[in-house]
Amino acid sequence: MLIKKREGSASQSRLSETLASVSAGSVDRRTFLKRSGLTAGGAALAGSMAAGTVRRAEAAPAAPDAKAEIKKSICTHCSVGCTVNAEVSNGVWTGQEPAFDSPLNLGSHCAKGAAVREHAHGDRRLKYPMKLVNGKYTRISWDQAITEVGDRLLKIRETSGPDSVYWLGSAKFSNEQAYLMRKFAALWGTNNVDHQARICHSTTVAGVAQTWGYGAMTNSYNDIHNAKAMFFIGSNAAEAHPVSMLHILKAKEQNKAPLIVCDPRFTRTAAHADEYVRLRPGTDVPLIWGILYHIFENGWEDKEYIRKRVWGMEQVRAEVAKWTPEETEKVTGVPGAQVRRVAEMLAKNRPATVVWCMGGTQHTVGNNNVRAYCILQLALGNIGVSGGGTNIFRGHDNVQGATDMGLDVTTLPAYYGLAAPAWKHWCRVWGLDYEWVKARFKTPELMEAPGIPVSRWYDGVNEAKENVAQPDTIKAMVYWGHAPNSQVRQPELKKAMEKLDTLVIIDPYPTVSAVLHDRTDGVYLLPAATQYEVDGTRTASNRSIQWSERVIKPMFECKADHEIMQLFANKFGYGAELTKNIKVENNVPVIEDILREINKGAWTIAYTGQSPERLKLHMQHQQTFDKTTLKAVGGPCDGDYYGLPWPCWGNASAKHPGTPNLYDTSKPVKDGGLNFRALFPEYKGESLLAVDSFPEGSELPAGHPGVTFGMLKKLGFEADFTPEELAVIQKIGGEKVDDVAWTVDMSGGIQRVAVKHGIAPFGNGKARAVVWNFPDPVPIHREPLYTPRRDLVEKYPTYADKKMMRLPFLYKSVQDRDVSKEFPIILTSGRMVEYEGGGDETRSNPWLAELAPEMYAEINTFDANNAGIRNGDMVWIFGPEGGKVRVKARITERVGRGVAFMPFHFGGHFQGKDLRSKYPQGSDPIVLGESTNTAQTYGYDAVTGMQETKVTLCRIEKAQA
């Protein structure tokens, strides 16, 4: 028989159990629909209905509906940025049609994208505000919610200081919402504001930006069509970014580009690889240096490129020399011959693209890993080249945008940082008095001090007050669009949730935050609208910004996130300041105005030319963009790159087309060309400016630092400025007008004039192979905190314990404890195609839930047989810090010997206990399961505080039935 049940018959009994435990509505929609007694147009006020009742019209019109209109939204899952063509009839989302015109997805969707309509029907959504009263979620009004939550938070602000409230934002926000939230936190008076990027690609953003300028994907999914080889490390694109495979497989087929996949698991991506490299988790740097060893040994590096554009390669060479084939194999487990073969493939198939994801980033040495990948590409001369690049696939649909908008403990919007000049710049943009904003903070020092990263917020609660470098520990947590089960050390997190004064969850779904703790009061659930219920822009991984149109009005009593921000700001007394230059209609700030304010201030990454009008025009004329170059050919957007990928220099009237491939000197800057940023023009007297390398057509054919007004004057370009621009520059600069830089000139004149003369505003420097301001200037190998290879700890030890980001960060003291005997199996985690993130949304979607009804662990056959575990058995997985999970065993060769894997999307079970009854009635996800993070452990990147989820240790035992 060709067909068999998807996961074998083992899952059948569980499937029916799951089926039995869910409400009829999700099991048989059609019956439900037929019976639902449809109110006119489905516009009945859900607010007046009982929990579990949903507002809905007939799901699909019988006839192709003449009245149906197509709304163009963007999928709210991964970062590919697939256009969703939503069919809407009488205000009800009735169908999805393929968006063939989108150059990013050409109509394609994965399981999640093809099922997004369900989220907007949302049987299991949060429907109205609720609070926990004596252990039961009880309905309250929005007024009561804002008043009560507001009063509680204001009281904490009064007694413990503003830093004792943690504002955790979301990669699910639009750019406008992310920006507004960052501003909102600033006006509250804290830098304790973060989002998912911290635990997904923070090491990438930091490491890559420090290497050559911007911490983002350099090229695009589409540009992979031009790759001659593809090197994936720690990326399972087939499951995490399925539609990207459209572009990847095209390169594989069309260019015969070898696909090399390095991963501890033989993933669905690996199944399509020409070369699969199985490495031990946590040995990325040795593998890359092992490859580079052969490249240097054979002289395959691009010497001219390195001379012109790279600084510090000699120091790297010295480190690489240690990684002989023998040492590489000893540490990584990859056969020497294979390492050489891969090196040769990369050397002989140029340009190659390098792709990585969380397999590389989520390590204590995450920042080392990403810089090693960058250096590999620099050595091969593959950066700034079409078909090359570091194509870092971001995770969520707007994690790139939310990062750009500074929803982050270390910076204001657009990577300005937290120093006084950055605050002054943004205060000018906001039209607010710097001194007034400063007074919002407890102290001026705290205003400029990075906050506690989200990966550690619970330590900010649990730690002794004297160990936390702020006036008091965290007393209130606002989970605004973030799943708690995607964070390691769940038992600690649970404890913190219980210790808090107030826990606020603002989300379309209750999330695991609603049930993980054993609180009986002080918890509020506020229903937020999804991105399908609001307008806004979101930034795909390739930096293209897409205007996403509202499909339907917010459902039930849900409110748009930006409306909730305005309501809280009003309550806190800074509503007028929050939206001083932004129109507010009915408490809803106007999205276009927020974007215009972003355009007015985000010069560092030139999020300035992307006006609402230009972005809307792109969405309307998607079909005019070439599906490989992303450039519009003819039509009203002629010459623009799709979504005006940043940097889009100057303001909108400068009509810059966006930058499709970063650092590409083959094009003029005005046409999307660029060079490496001159972050540091010199080091210890040595110049770091580019040599003999500059963008095509540059009138300053040399390396140079970031552009200032004075520099342009010296070059004789003063006459190019308009009187209006000069007036603005004069006003900003005062007596030091010559010092006004490209980053703070709000007229856009400096960028416009520089670009006109072919000059990159951010300077023209060399990429830094050595980042002297990081703990390991040249990336080196350090064994994970929990390693089974105790024999390597002495030679490759982790860092010394230290303090940063207001908290102690432990390394050596954790690694010193040898637990490898009791916990002999490496545990790693990753994604499944059906679910995303913490999975609350996707596990509530019956079309997806049915495909993946249970949590599981992949265990190698060898290890399973040794432990007497058979396929389908329930097992306990114990972590070395006391956490344990009860999951189903999936015996497979997908993981190597000594390695186990669990997906990270599950939640709602905790250490064997089913928490379903704790959800607000009718809002429990269809599928619940243990979170892998309950068993996962301590370990944080030494630069960004990224959690180490990709390698720890565990013990696996068969569970008694």
Next chain:
Amino acid sequence: MTERPEKSKSVLDRRAFLRGVGLSAGAAGAAAMAVGSSNADAKAGTESRQGAGYRETEHVRRAYEAAGF
């Protein structure tokens, strides 16, 4: 409009086909025919002639174009 005759034809063919099935399958088919005619064929003479059957519309052409990508 040019598609209309073809559409009508295919619907007719479908009905003819059903009838054919009824004939060839004897009693069971004939019994089925009665059920079928009570609803499926009730309006066959009018609206059901609309739109049936494959044709290469612009949508279909775009789908092929995307598939060939």
Next chain:
Amino acid sequence: MARMKFLCDAERCIHCSGCVTACKNEHEVPWGINRRRVVTINDGKPGQRSLSVACMHCSDAPCMAVCPVDCFYQTNDGIVLHNKDLCIGCGYCFYACPFGAPQYPSTGNFGGRGKMDKCTFCAGGPEEDHSKAELEKYGRNRIAEGKLPLCAEMCATKALLAGDGDMVSTIYRERVMARGFGSGAAGWGHAYGKKG
């Protein structure tokens, strides 16, 4: 006359199940019924390949041959449909089908089956096109709307092709020529005979 066919290119299929949820979404297919599903062989090992499978709408359809109530019929486009009013849920078609396509909604007491349900090639059923009855029993009728099956239209990697058999083979052939290899059109011989 166009002849509708499905083809799944195993070199492209990544088992993302987009086809499965697209189908669920388009037709509001209830929990437990999978008109389309993805099958992976050699899972986790070299040689792993995935295929999306549904009713192939065979030329000489075995389901039609064995149905005791003759509820199947084939449209002029070669699409194999059935009449749920006639279906007695006996399950013979399931045994006959080489692709395991037929699905049954309920497993009630004594193993009774409900009316059979399967992929319609997004072409509805014997009811009037776009009627409420057609929608409820068979789902939307995209073919009548001038569209193709949504599973293929939304396929993440364009692995699943659907439409006029000539177009489908042309697209596939060009792809195989470009890449120099193909894993064959799985199931084509079985479904459409040697002629294709």
